[in-house]
Amino acid sequence: MLYRLVYRSRHALAAETAxxxxxxxxxxxxxxxxxxxxxxxxxxxxxxxxxxxxxPLEPLEALFERICTDFRHRDVQLLEFGPVExxxxxxxxxxxxxxxxxxxxxxxxxAGGAASGALTLELLRSQVEASRAAG
Amino acid sequence: MQGALDTLATCLVRxxxxxxxxxxxxxxxxxxxxxxxxxxxxxxxPQSRERxxxxxxxxxATASAIWATHFIAMLAHRPGVPVGFALAETVASWLLAAxxxxxxxxxxxxxxxxxxxxAGGIVSxxxxxxxxxxxxxxxxxxxxxxxxxxxVVASVLSGVVFSVASAxxxxxxxxxxxxxxxxxxxLGVVLTHFLGMAAVSIAxxxxxxxxxxxxxxxVLLVLVTNAAFLILALALVAVWVSVRFERRRRxxxxxxxxxxxxxxxGLVVCDGERIIGLNRSLERMLGRSREAVLGRAFxxxxxxxxxxxxxxxxxxxxxxxxxxGTRIPVRIVAQDIALGDTAHRVVAIRDQRxxxxxxAEIRRLAHLDPLTGLPNxxxxxxxxxxxxxxxxxxxxRLALFMLDLDRFKPVNDTLGHAMGDALLxxxxxxxGAALREGDMLARLGGDEFAVIxxxxxxxxxxxxADRLIEVARRPYLIDGHVLEVGASIGIAxxxxxxxxxDTLAQSADIALYAAKEAGRGRWRLFETEMTTRRQQxxxxxxxxxxxxxxxxxxxxxxxxxxxxxxxxxGAEALLRWTHPTRGPVSPAVFVPLAEELGLIGEIGEWxxxxxxxxxxxxxxxxxxxxxxxxxxxxxxxxxxxxxxxLDETSLAPHRLELEITETALIxxxxxxxxxxxxxxxxxxxxSMDDFGTGYSSLSYLSRFPFDKIKIDQSFIRLAPDxxxxxxxxxxxxxxxSRLGMAVTAEGVETxxxxxxxxxxxxxxxxxxLISKPVSAATVAAMFRERSRxxx
Numbered sequence: 001m002l003y004r005l006v007y008r009s010r011h012a013l014a015a016e017t018a019x020x021x022x023x024x025x026x027x028x029x030x031x032x033x034x035x036x037x038x039x040x041x042x043x044x045x046x047x048x049x050x051x052x053x054x055x056p057l058e059p060l061e062a063l064f065e066r067i068c069t070d071f072r073h074r075d076v077q078l079l080e081f082g083p084v085e086x087x088x089x090x091x092x093x094x095x096x097x098x099x100x101x102x103x104x105x106x107x108x109x110x111a112g113g114a115a116s117g118a119l120t121l122e123l124l125r126s127q128v129e130a131s132r133a134a135g
Numbered sequence: 136m137q138g139a140l141d142t143l144a145t146c147l148v149r150x151x152x153x154x155x156x157x158x159x160x161x162x163x164x165x166x167x168x169x170x171x172x173x174x175x176x177x178x179x180x181p182q183s184r185e186r187x188x189x190x191x192x193x194x195x196a197t198a199s200a201i202w203a204t205h206f207i208a209m210l211a212h213r214p215g216v217p218v219g220f221a222l223a224e225t226v227a228s229w230l231l232a233a234x235x236x237x238x239x240x241x242x243x244x245x246x247x248x249x250x251x252x253x254a255g256g257i258v259s260x261x262x263x264x265x266x267x268x269x270x271x272x273x274x275x276x277x278x279x280x281x282x283x284x285x286x287v288v289a290s291v292l293s294g295v296v297f298s299v300a301s302a303x304x305x306x307x308x309x310x311x312x313x314x315x316x317x318x319x320x321x322l323g324v325v326l327t328h329f330l331g332m333a334a335v336s337i338a339x340x341x342x343x344x345x346x347x348x349x350x351x352x353x354v355l356l357v358l359v360t361n362a363a364f365l366i367l368a369l370a371l372v373a374v375w376v377s378v379r380f381e382r383r384r385r386x387x388x389x390x391x392x393x394x395x396x397x398x399x400x401g402l403v404v405c406d407g408e409r410i411i412g413l414n415r416s417l418e419r420m421l422g423r424s425r426e427a428v429l430g431r432a433f434x435x436x437x438x439x440x441x442x443x444x445x446x447x448x449x450x451x452x453x454x455x456x457x458x459x460g461t462r463i464p465v466r467i468v469a470q471d472i473a474l475g476d477t478a479h480r481v482v483a484i485r486d487q488r489x490x491x492x493x494x495a496e497i498r499r500l501a502h503l504d505p506l507t508g509l510p511n512x513x514x515x516x517x518x519x520x521x522x523x524x525x526x527x528x529x530x531x532r533l534a535l536f537m538l539d540l541d542r543f544k545p546v547n548d549t550l551g552h553a554m555g556d557a558l559l560x561x562x563x564x565x566x567g568a569a570l571r572e573g574d575m576l577a578r579l580g581g582d583e584f585a586v587i588x589x590x591x592x593x594x595x596x597x598x599x600a601d602r603l604i605e606v607a608r609r610p611y612l613i614d615g616h617v618l619e620v621g622a623s624i625g626i627a628x629x630x631x632x633x634x635x636x637d638t639l640a641q642s643a644d645i646a647l648y649a650a651k652e653a654g655r656g657r658w659r660l661f662e663t664e665m666t667t668r669r670q671q672x673x674x675x676x677x678x679x680x681x682x683x684x685x686x687x688x689x690x691x692x693x694x695x696x697x698x699x700x701x702x703x704x705g706a707e708a709l710l711r712w713t714h715p716t717r718g719p720v721s722p723a724v725f726v727p728l729a730e731e732l733g734l735i736g737e738i739g740e741w742x743x744x745x746x747x748x749x750x751x752x753x754x755x756x757x758x759x760x761x762x763x764x765x766x767x768x769x770x771x772x773x774x775x776x777x778x779x780x781l782d783e784t785s786l787a788p789h790r791l792e793l794e795i796t797e798t799a800l801i802x803x804x805x806x807x808x809x810x811x812x813x814x815x816x817x818x819x820x821x822s823m824d825d826f827g828t829g830y831s832s833l834s835y836l837s838r839f840p841f842d843k844i845k846i847d848q849s850f851i852r853l854a855p856d857x858x859x860x861x862x863x864x865x866x867x868x869x870x871x872s873r874l875g876m877a878v879t880a881e882g883v884e885t886x887x888x889x890x891x892x893x894x895x896x897x898x899x900x901x902x903x904l905i906s907k908p909v910s911a912a913t914v915a916a917m918f919r920e921r922s923r924x925x926x
Contacts, residue, residue, distance in 0.1 A: 005612070007610075057615055061612040061614075064610075064612050065564075065612070068610070068611075069565050069568040069606065070568075071569065071602065071606075075605070076609040076610070077610075078610040078612075078617060081610075081612060081617050083615075
């Protein structure tokens with residue numbers, strides 16, 4: 001049975017080293033996720049994370065627990081969690097994209113963000129895909 | 136030397152019948168060996184009487200054998216002249232042999248050790264010579280006997296020397312040497328005799344009268360033959376008994392060995408320091424075979440200790456070394472036992488590994504919380520005391536955090552304890568991740584945790600508390616469930632908020648309580664005023680319990696009238712508490728306290744019973760309204776309790792109105808609505824109190840057919856001037872009339888409010904404008920007065 005979760009958090013990384021650390025984080029996450037059968041996408045915007053991860057329940061819960069024990073994340077909020085029929089990010093061990101400030105308002109990054117779950121996922125997907133195409 | 140040997144050879148060969156000499160040697164050998172066989176039986180005989188009999192038999196056999204050897208050899212003697220034997224000397228020689236052999240044996244047995252054996256050997260050796268020369272004194276020949284002194288001395292010495300050698304051989308530890316004892320003695324007897332015979336020569340002398348009383352050789356032959364048979368018989372019996380003893384000894388040894396092998400403890404038998412036996416447990420403990428250990432020194436298996444060092448009777452700690460060189464902790468104790476006739480030391484060796492590891496496990500369990508692996512309350516207490524002492528010495532500062540989960544109970548109650556346990560394990564890990572090096576986290580029990588942290592000041596403690604609360608608040612995904620809990624923390628700083636572990640912990644607890652009171656999910660630093668507030672609350676708690684016991688609680692009634700007509704319709708029961716010194720205490724203060732203390736059920740039942748009894752005394756159709764707390768509503772006994780009180784007080788059900796608040800319905804799982812349905816079916820009316828202040832009021836109204844809605848007095852108070860409140864009032868009255876529910880306006884205080892409410896369609900009014908709360912008797916009086924006035 002597949003599950004998917006979407007969470008958001010702020011990152012507590014020092015501004016000058018943030019981008020390097022994030023790169024490393026994503027690289028490490030990719031390798032670990034590939035082993036655990038987890039796929040997903042990560043959006044970085046204005047000091048926030050918005051991440052969707054999907055996979056079997058056990059590694060998914062373990063991964064989320066690691067995130068919740070990690071103090072590089074702040075204000076971790078679970079936006080969605082539940083069983084799903086199929087992967088939305090099949091083949092993406094962890095794709096990351098950074099979006100500009102103009103998009104932040106449309107994403108549920110800060111508390112009170114307006115986007116619904118489905119819209120959030122669609123945004124995630126399109127942004128990450130666009131980033132891949134550009135990269 | 137050559138001459139001496141020639142003399143001996145001449146004596147033996149020329150003057151003796153060799154066949155008879157051999158016979159004498161055989162009789163002697165049988166006799167001496169049987170003497171030792173009997174000696175062995177004596178040593179093994181457990182009872183002194185048996186020992187005495189066998190001792191006597193042995194002495195008899197030995198003496199007889201020496202004596203018979205002598206006379207058989209004498210019969211072999213062919214001096215070439217007729218010979219005879221004097222009776223007296225013949226008998227005396229036997230008696231002397233018996234006496235000296237007996238004495239020698241007694242000395243050897245009575246004085247264990249080499250000296251006793253030497254002395255016993257000398258006496259027995261002399262017994263041989265004494266017998267021989269006494270016997271020779273009775274040797275009658277037609278002539279005189281001449282003695283060569285050198286030969287005599289050699290004869291006597293050889294008897295003594297071989298007898299002593301034989302005695303030492305008999306007590307030897309080595310079996311082959313022991314077996315030589317009989318042969319050595321035989322040699323002694325034979326040498327004494329033949330060296331003695333070589334010493335003598337017969338000078339024929341016709342003048343010497345041949346003694347007429349002498350025993351003829353033929354007679355002697357009979358006597359000697361009998362003596363030989365006696366010896367043989369005794370030897371056979373002794374051998375038979377010996378064999379039986381041996382068989383029994385072997386069986387016993389086998390049995391002992393089996394016993395020893397069954398023993399869980401390792402057993403080792405030492406002869407001095409040499410290991411001569413061990414059981415299977417010890418083989419297993421050492422990982423070595425019996426053969427590899429036997430014969431080694433005790434210190435080789437218990438390094439640094441000799442068998443003599445091992446205490447008798449009290450256990451001592453030691454270590455044995457196994458085949459791999461590993462030291463095994465053991466406890467050892469020794470016992471000295473006699474095996475055969477020598478003392479041996481048996482050492483019992485008990486493996487302590489299991490006990491020590493069990494003890495270590497017990498110590499670990501005593502200090503660790505088995506669920507989370509964190510230190511438990513006990514080790515937390517020890518650590519706190521230790522760190523406080525250390526911090527005080529260095530005049531540092533330290534913060535103590537008491538952490539308690541919010542909303543943990545519902546997790547346990549609805550998802551089960553396994554889920555609760557999994558949550559606590561994860562929480563423990565998260566809290567651990569939030570700590571710095573050197574901070575200590577402990578689980579005190581349930582969902583209570585504590586942290587001891589070195590801090591420079593309050594700000595640092597607060598920052599850590601923020602981290603702890605944040606990490607605890609993050610969602611938990613467990614088995615597909617999302618669990619959301621929070622944490623409240625009380626912080627006490629050392630030394631400011633307490634100088635001892637107890638006072639510091641108490642301060643942190645008080646701060647935790649304050650954090651919970653302030654709405655949970657937050658931390659509070661201890662403040663002195665918290666203690667005061669806590670104490671006040673404690674006092675109130677005590678007073679409330681006393682008030683219930685002393686009947687200080689009272690029920691007052693807020694009269695209700697029908698809108699428009701102004702007719703009395705009934706009253707709402709209000710709980711009042713007038714404290715003897717505090718004065719009136721607001722229900723807003725003591726009702727939540729009673730709920731928290733679990734007293735609300737008792738108080739609620741008392742209010743209901745009082746109200747029903749009072750209302751039953753009122754004229755028809757006056758009704759009474761009683762408030763139900765959410766806790767009462769969740770009680771499964773509520774319906775039975777209400778029906779029982781109605782029966783007791785004989786109040787008609789339609790005159791009772793039960794008021795519930797919206798909040799009571801929020802956590803409803805269906806059972807609350809079922810309870811209300813059961814009450815309503817009996818004719819009791821149900822009204823919704825404080826309407827408009829809750830969450831989604833409309834949905835409740837549609838789910839349950841309330842008889843009445845009571846508009847919260849906060850709206851009435853602002854109406855009609857406040858447009859917002861007025862429109863809410865209007866909406867509610869419209870809704871009420873559409874749903875066919877009566878609408879009561881609470882807290883009507885002015886004529887303007889009364890007019891507004893009547894205009895908006897409220898069906899019932901209550902408030903200070905109508906009447907302040909009054910006693911039960913006054914309600915009845917007011918009703919009668921109003922009825923008369925209208926009549």
